Each structure stands twice: as C-alpha cells, then as structure tokens.
Amino acid sequence: LPYRAADRVVTLWELDRSANPDRREGSPGNFVDRSNRATSFAALGLAAPSRADLTGDGPPQPAASWRATPGLFEALGVTPLLGRLFVAEEFHENRTQAVLISYRLWQRRFGGSPSIVGGTIEVDGARATIAGVLPKDLEYPGRKDLWVPKRFRPDELIDRRSSYMYAVARLRPGVTAAQARADLARVAGQLAQEFPRTNAMLGVDVVPLEEQVLGRIR
Numbered sequence: 001l002p003y004r005a006a007d008r009v010v011t012l013w014e015l016d017r018s019a020n021p022d023r024r025e026g027s028p029g030n031f032v033d034r035s036n037r038a039t040s041f042a043a044l045g046l047a048a049p050s051r052a053d054l055t056g057d058g059p060p061q062p063a064a065s066w067r068a069t070p071g072l073f074e075a076l077g078v079t080p081l082l083g084r085l086f087v088a089e090e091f092h093e094n095r096t097q098a099v100l101i102s103y104r105l106w107q108r109r110f111g112g113s114p115s116i117v118g119g120t121i122e123v124d125g126a127r128a129t130i131a132g133v134l135p136k137d138l139e140y141p142g143r144k145d146l147w148v149p150k151r152f153r154p155d156e157l158i159d160r161r162s163s164y165m166y167a168v169a170r171l172r173p174g175v176t177a178a179q180a181r182a183d184l185a186r187v188a189g190q191l192a193q194e195f196p197r198t199n200a201m202l203g204v205d206v207v208p209l210e211e212q213v214l215g216r217i218r
Contacts, residue, residue: 168209
C-alpha cells in the first residue's frame with residue numbers, strides 16, 4: 001500500500017451488538033473519547049464525508065470532500081506532493097480556511113501548476129488558501145477532491161449515535177493490532193459505564209489497513 005510503514009496502520013470500527021453485528025463508522029463523541037484515552041497509537045485521526053462547490057475561478061464545480069481531524073494524515077503516513085499538511089491553528093474556528101486538493105483536481109482545474117500552492121480557491125463562496133496537493137495514490141478512506149480541517153461543533157462532541165466518521169490510527173512501536181483491540185475494549189468498557197444509554201452494547205474493532213482495503217485478496 002502507498003503509505004509509510006503501512007503495516008502499522010489500522011482502521012477502527014464500532015460494533016453495535018444490540019442491533020447489527022457488522023462493523024460501522026464511528027460517532028464523533030466516541031471518537032474523541034477513544035482518542036484521548038487509548039494508549040496504543042502514535043497517531044489517531046478521522047475523516048468525515050462532506051461536499052462543497054468550487055466557485056470563482058472557472059465555472060462552478062461540485063466537489064466531494066473529506067473533513068479531516070488532526071492526526072489523520074500522520075496516521076496514514078501521507079506526505080503531500082506539493083506544499084504542506086494542515087497545521088494545528090487551522091483546526092480552530094477563528095482561523096482562515098485552508099484546504100488540501102487532490103492530484104486529480106490539481107490536474108483538471110489548475111493544469112498541474114506548481115504555483116497553485118499558497119494561492120486561494122473559492123469554496124462555497126468563501127476564499128480558502130490551498131495548503132498543498134495530496135499524492136496521486138491516496139485512496140483511503142475514498143477518492144475525493146477536497147480536504148478541509150474538521151472543526152467539531154459542541155453538539156458533535158456529545159453525539160454518540162451518528163455513525164459516519166472513518167477512523168484511522170498508527171500503532172505505536174511494539175504494539176500489535178490485538179493489543180490495540182484490547183486497549184480499545186478497555187476504553188469501550190469505561191464509556192459503557194459512563195454512557196449506558198448509547199454505549200452499553202457498543203464495542204470497537206481494529207482492522208489492519210491492508211485487510212480493510214484488500215480483504216483476502218493477495
């Protein structure tokens with residue numbers, strides 16, 4: 001897989017034992033608590049699906065996008081093709097919007113010009129700075145053309161029911177996926193006691209990225 005030390009990258013999924021044994025995406029409230037309490041990961045982040053309209057330079061164009069939390073690109077081991085990743089300040093509401101664009105959008109809308117980094121783009125009628133261009137082979141959690149910082153609203157931090165966020169983590173040196181699974185089971189037990197209405201029957205699964213992407217295909 002085209003990620004640095006990809007064998008250390010895992011995906012995290014919620015397991016609702018009360019209704020559906022299949023894996024599902026995570027909720028924002030549970031994700032934040034797991035991120036704060038788990039000890040098995042060198043980096044942990046998530047991507048939330050979104051969409052935006054590119055306006056201004058050229059005809060309006062819809063763009064599928066991801067909202068990324070701190071730690072996501074570090075967990076995946078992604079290095080931008082041009083420019084830089086998001087910095088900590090850009091995840092705060094009072095900062096000017098910054099975006100990362102895909103290789104495909106860079107080629108299609110901007111002709112592959114390297115001078116695009118540091119320039120501005122209009123997203124939903126507001127100007128945003130293009131921080132960087134992401135590599136061509138970035139495929140997980142899915143192909144989209146725009147990445148923006150995820151800024152949690154207060155109501156999202158207590159939302160433990162909405163499951164739509166894709167969590168990715170990088171294991172600490174010496175930690176196995178099985179150990180990380182046990183670590184998250186510990187956290188899940190704590191949350192089940194603290195929030196029984198939403199978390200009493202909620203578990204967590206840890207799936208290596210290679211298994212998640214390729215399954216049993218070799």
